[in-house]
Amino acid sequence: MARRLAIGLAVLLVCLPFVGVVTHAAFSQTPVESTAGTTAGHEATKVDYWPLLFVFALSTFIGIGVVARVSRLLHTPLMSITNAISAIAVVGSILVTGSDFPRDIRILGAVALFASMTNIVSGFLITNRMLKLFKQEPKEAQHK
Amino acid sequence: MARRLAIGLAVLLVCLPFVGVVTHAAFSQTPVESTAGTTAGHEATKVDYWPLLFVFALSTFIGIGVVARVSRLLHTPLMSITNAISAIAVVGSILVTGSDFPRDIRILGAVALFASMTNIVSGFLITNRMLKLFKQEPKEAQHK
Amino acid sequence: MMTNIVQFAYLLASILFIFALHFMNHPRTARKGVMAGVLGMTLAVLATWAQPAVIHHWWIVFAILAGFAVGYPLSRVPLTAVPQRTALSHAFGGLAAGLVGTAKFYLWLRNEPEMLTHFRMIAIIAEIILGFLTLTGSLMAAGKLQEVKWIPQRPVTYPGQNIVNIGMLVVAVILGAMLIFNPTGAAVWMFPVIIFLSLLFGVMLVIPIGGADMPTVISILNSYAGLSAVAMGFVLDNKLLIVAGALDGSSGLILSIIMCKAMNRSFTNVLFGAFGQVQQAKAGGEQKVYKAETIEGAAQVMEQAQLVVIVPGYGMAVAQAQHRTRELADQLHKRGITVKYAIHPVAGRMPGHMNVLLAEADVPYSDLVEMDEINGDMPQCDVALVIGANDVVNPAARHDKTSPIYGMPIIDADKARTVFAIKRSKNPGFAGIDNELYFADKTFMLFGDAKQVVGDLAKELSGGSGMH
Amino acid sequence: MMTNIVQFAYLLASILFIFALHFMNHPRTARKGVMAGVLGMTLAVLATWAQPAVIHHWWIVFAILAGFAVGYPLSRVPLTAVPQRTALSHAFGGLAAGLVGTAKFYLWLRNEPEMLTHFRMIAIIAEIILGFLTLTGSLMAAGKLQEVKWIPQRPVTYPGQNIVNIGMLVVAVILGAMLIFNPTGAAVWMFPVIIFLSLLFGVMLVIPIGGADMPTVISILNSYAGLSAVAMGFVLDNKLLIVAGALDGSSGLILSIIMCKAMNRSFTNVLFGAFGQVQQAKAGGEQKVYKAETIEGAAQVMEQAQLVVIVPGYGMAVAQAQHRTRELADQLHKRGITVKYAIHPVAGRMPGHMNVLLAEADVPYSDLVEMDEINGDMPQCDVALVIGANDVVNPAARHDKTSPIYGMPIIDADKARTVFAIKRSKNPGFAGIDNELYFADKTFMLFGDAKQVVGDLAKELSGGSGMH
Numbered sequence A, B: 001m002a003r004r005l006a007i008g009l010a011v012l013l014v015c016l017p018f019v020g021v022v023t024h025a026a027f028s029q030t031p032v033e034s035t036a037g038t039t040a041g042h043e044a045t046k047v048d049y050w051p052l053l054f055v056f057a058l059s060t061f062i063g064i065g066v067v068a069r070v071s072r073l074l075h076t077p078l079m080s081i082t083n084a085i086s087a088i089a090v091v092g093s094i095l096v097t098g099s100d101f102p103r104d105i106r107i108l109g110a111v112a113l114f115a116s117m118t119n120i121v122s123g124f125l126i127t128n129r130m131l132k133l134f135k136q137e138p139k140e141a142q143h144k
Numbered sequence C, D: 001m002m003t004n005i006v007q008f009a010y011l012l013a014s015i016l017f018i019f020a021l022h023f024m025n026h027p028r029t030a031r032k033g034v035m036a037g038v039l040g041m042t043l044a045v046l047a048t049w050a051q052p053a054v055i056h057h058w059w060i061v062f063a064i065l066a067g068f069a070v071g072y073p074l075s076r077v078p079l080t081a082v083p084q085r086t087a088l089s090h091a092f093g094g095l096a097a098g099l100v101g102t103a104k105f106y107l108w109l110r111n112e113p114e115m116l117t118h119f120r121m122i123a124i125i126a127e128i129i130l131g132f133l134t135l136t137g138s139l140m141a142a143g144k145l146q147e148v149k150w151i152p153q154r155p156v157t158y159p160g161q162n163i164v165n166i167g168m169l170v171v172a173v174i175l176g177a178m179l180i181f182n183p184t185g186a187a188v189w190m191f192p193v194i195i196f197l198s199l200l201f202g203v204m205l206v207i208p209i210g211g212a213d214m215p216t217v218i219s220i221l222n223s224y225a226g227l228s229a230v231a232m233g234f235v236l237d238n239k240l241l242i243v244a245g246a247l248d249g250s251s252g253l254i255l256s257i258i259m260c261k262a263m264n265r266s267f268t269n270v271l272f273g274a275f276g277q278v279q280q281a282k283a284g285g286e287q288k289v290y291k292a293e294t295i296e297g298a299a300q301v302m303e304q305a306q307l308v309v310i311v312p313g314y315g316m317a318v319a320q321a322q323h324r325t326r327e328l329a330d331q332l333h334k335r336g337i338t339v340k341y342a343i344h345p346v347a348g349r350m351p352g353h354m355n356v357l358l359a360e361a362d363v364p365y366s367d368l369v370e371m372d373e374i375n376g377d378m379p380q381c382d383v384a385l386v387i388g389a390n391d392v393v394n395p396a397a398r399h400d401k402t403s404p405i406y407g408m409p410i411i412d413a414d415k416a417r418t419v420f421a422i423k424r425s426k427n428p429g430f431a432g433i434d435n436e437l438y439f440a441d442k443t444f445m446l447f448g449d450a451k452q453v454v455g456d457l458a459k460e461l462s463g464g465s466g467m468h
């Protein structure tokens, strides 16, 4: 159970930031003021993070619900499509690369953008390629 | 199809406010600034409504997903529990009733609070009462 | 600090509500669902109450106590009255939403008109229109289900009705739109007008709808109530309201879709179909003959059976015959006869109606078989005992294109070797049409009140020793 | 105005992503899912790009083109290399998240340190730790799956390993915590240290894990990648990132849970179990004898069969034998023999691995039967043909409490009348244990490369006329 303990710790540590967010949130003395913050362009100092936490919680529920019902046949394509979707980091990368920031920052952004773009392209293409393979014989097709 | 048309119109009209929100949102000239607005106590003039729209969209998905999998046996209890849950209007009512508002406003609030409280109490109690009725015979209990 | 704790509580509450509905997916876990719901609601109330802005605690206490005082009795109504109760509480829900919206509007109008942004105005208008039409609509529905004297059961129609109704709603919405663009101007008088129109629309919407369509109407109003809560959430910038409201809204929507499917009818037809008017044409079909049967006769036939399928309907609910039905089943069980209950999704007057009633009579839910499952076994069924069901076993739905219920999936009672049908009279069911099943050669009528007849059957089988 | 359109686009994109995953619930709709995903992603990219803040368009164009240049070839890899590719792209994902986090941190540090609120710092630290450990971890995983020379397949362990690893993570997190409370102070040097520790931890985490556990590791890293996207969303106050990230995170989580269940092992055991080391104790069991069989003999037996169940495993993947397998099945079909494929949830090296390979060989997915379904039919099965599967058909899992795979649900190949097992050698499978199935009386080994052997079988059945 030394192991159980170890893993417990590990998991906790990985979740810690999120735990942190919430607890910090719940007990920070600073009154929360918020911001449009919707374009990375002009962000005010403080952000009202509660809506974000709501969005996070809700979409996790959706994710679990939806993925749990994915056909077993398609678990490999599932992995590659979520792969492509998680490349949504592209949004952040574009903002960092394209905005009027110092060059070194933007280089980081450009690399990130390249990496995410690679995932998007390869992820969706290979998923599609795999799905094309799944056929159903006509006879089966009827009584479906 | 005069009817189809009629209903179409009706549905549209009912949804209109929501369509309204979104389209208005999408094309309003006013730059959006936002607000803590999290306690009805002190709200700034403008609210960043996008998080709210996200929350709405996401929870609708969850709702549909969850309800669609409710056991047919329990559709009546389902109706009464959603009933109780929709009495969440109690939150608004409390704020209107309890805050330091002119008396007439607070009277409206009090009535609302009374109404929602009625729903909460009767809704949960009757649901529980109905669910208590659903039994399963031991023998069935095994091969479940 | 405070804000954060409150928000945290709201987040937890939202999650608890989701679980509340999730747990309803099986009777075994369902009661956990109630617990989750109660917990979430308590959290929400306390968190809100705890806010510094809230100072008039006595007002709150009294309102809450009043709520308990009325709510508790409302939760003790007999199960046959559940549909009415549900409708009634939708009315309350609509009322609450409407009032809060109104209060907020006037409050801001007086003190901080700058708060009345386009966005909030849209939300407020939506909230009051939905809230108040739900109020009156649900009251009408409750009345029809309770069969109150002065509310006509049968649809009330007049030419151009739909146009008028839609017209009203259009006007309300147009006024609303105008208000949105200058809420504080001279147009303020429109606000009460909108309220009035919504109230009126609620009544007008339900009047032309037949009593047995009320369940569908109720669930539609259910989702309106949910949407009005969502709107309130937009007004108050409160995410919990939005989540809970959305859950409610989608549940109402899905239930009404399920019902419409089970009746093979469209929303249009339900809302504007004036369904359930007595069909004059068919009323003249008196040449057809019913074969009545005696209790004794029926009992003897049943004794010989191996598989008896009981098809309960609205009649069983009206007659409160569920307990007697269970007794009858027990008698048959004693004789080693298998008894199943065939549950049509829209049997009775609300979804799952029969399940609750039979569960009340201690029928294990494993004996309650859904329509699609049982229809497979009907050919092997020796006796189908139809207790106060009519439309849901009307074969016309299968072949008679002219019938108003054509295409509605039914329980194939007519496929059983013998059919016994219990009803009081020769009157049609809610769809207002004759049921050829009753005239079939294999069918024998047992006229009388369901409770009475079923009780007698049970007694007969128990050799006169059954209680009554 | 702009803001609103962007937000609107993001909302649509979020919804499209949800549908993308939803459509994956059946092969028939799955490709719609890809469309939805592509659409959503395009929307997101365009909306972001369109923002006025974005001015250096050429940079973006070049980065995107480079992405295409690398991404396209990566999408053409042979299907047997899909696991590696997936791992590799998780590495890219982690890299992107880490870099954006780093960029944002230094940007704010220089220009607007007041932006580095506690909340944002927490999010940034989470983003970089998760991002960078995903990067190196996935690279290691990819290496092990690709069986790169200088990355050991078998777990590398040393005493106190877990302590060291956890220790590293602890330090990283502690440093992070300190940074959070004064990001701008002298402690800034900690930031690169944290990055370094995360990178190191990623490597250390994966080194002690055996090659065949990589799929589980990959999906765990998958959810980390998702979570880091979520963290980025918090940093940038961007809801779309949060939604997409959360979807990704939960999918990774669920897949790893499914796999662990299918192997009856805990996360702990996978991450810290150093599973798949060669068991010395068992290595000495050479007295047991294999009965080899000739192609001709096997072919004759099969001709007599009515039901043949093919159990594919990792070996089929390695040998690329799926097409030959299909040809063999065709030959059997010709003779009116029913052929089914028994798919174990963790056969091969990633979830659904066998399904994709066989689908590639034009096997209709209606012939791919899940473990639980097929096990019912195994007793009626005349011939079970095990093609490069080992652990997933090892009966020890059912009864031998000492076996490392004890309790793992298996395909009951041993219940078939006759078993033919194709493998190259007497080596154990990934679990590193002998498989008593191979020593059973009813079992006959066909030693050799799967592609070769299956091909020969097909040829034999087609009377020597099969191509090769």
Ligand SMILES: NC(=O)c1ccc[n+]([C@@H]2O[C@H](COP(=O)([O-])OP(=O)(O)OC[C@H]3O[C@@H](n4cnc5c(N)ncnc54)[C@H](OP(=O)(O)O)[C@@H]3O)[C@@H](O)[C@H]2O)c1
Pocket (backbone or CB within 6 Å): C212, C213, C214, C215, C216, C259, C263, C312, C313, C314, C315, C316, C318, C319, C345, C346, C347, C348, C349, C350, C351, C352, C353, C387, C388, C389, C390, C391, C392, C393, C422, C423, C424, C425, C426, C427, C428, C429, C430, C431, C448, C449, C450, C451
């Ligand atoms: N459940 C839902 O959610 C829902 C929703 C929307 C619409 N509906 C509609 O409601 C109808 C339900 O069908 P159903 O077959 O259950 O009911 P039904 O078609 O309304 O027929 C009820 C039958 O019970 C008999 N009855 C009434 N009181 C009785 C008593 N005290 N003792 C014995 N018999 C009695 C009536 O005949 P007598 O008057 O001669 O006794 C009538 O024939 C369907 O048309 C359905 O479309 C249901």
Ligand SMILES: NC(=O)c1ccc[n+]([C@@H]2O[C@H](COP(=O)([O-])OP(=O)(O)OC[C@H]3O[C@@H](n4cnc5c(N)ncnc54)[C@H](OP(=O)(O)O)[C@@H]3O)[C@@H](O)[C@H]2O)c1
Pocket (backbone or CB within 6 Å): D212, D213, D214, D215, D216, D259, D263, D312, D313, D314, D315, D316, D318, D319, D345, D346, D347, D348, D349, D350, D351, D352, D353, D387, D388, D389, D390, D391, D392, D393, D422, D423, D424, D425, D426, D427, D428, D429, D430, D431, D448, D449, D450, D451
């Ligand atoms: N799929 C997943 O998602 C996943 C995830 C985590 C863990 N795993 C683990 O991976 C394992 C999968 O089980 P499995 O039975 O599919 O594979 P396995 O247990 O690894 O056995 C593969 C067998 O194929 C044989 N083989 C290898 N190359 C071959 C070739 N070219 N021609 C013929 N035979 C060949 C090997 O024997 P020779 O070397 O003698 O040929 C070996 O016995 C399970 O233990 C599972 O727990 C899978």
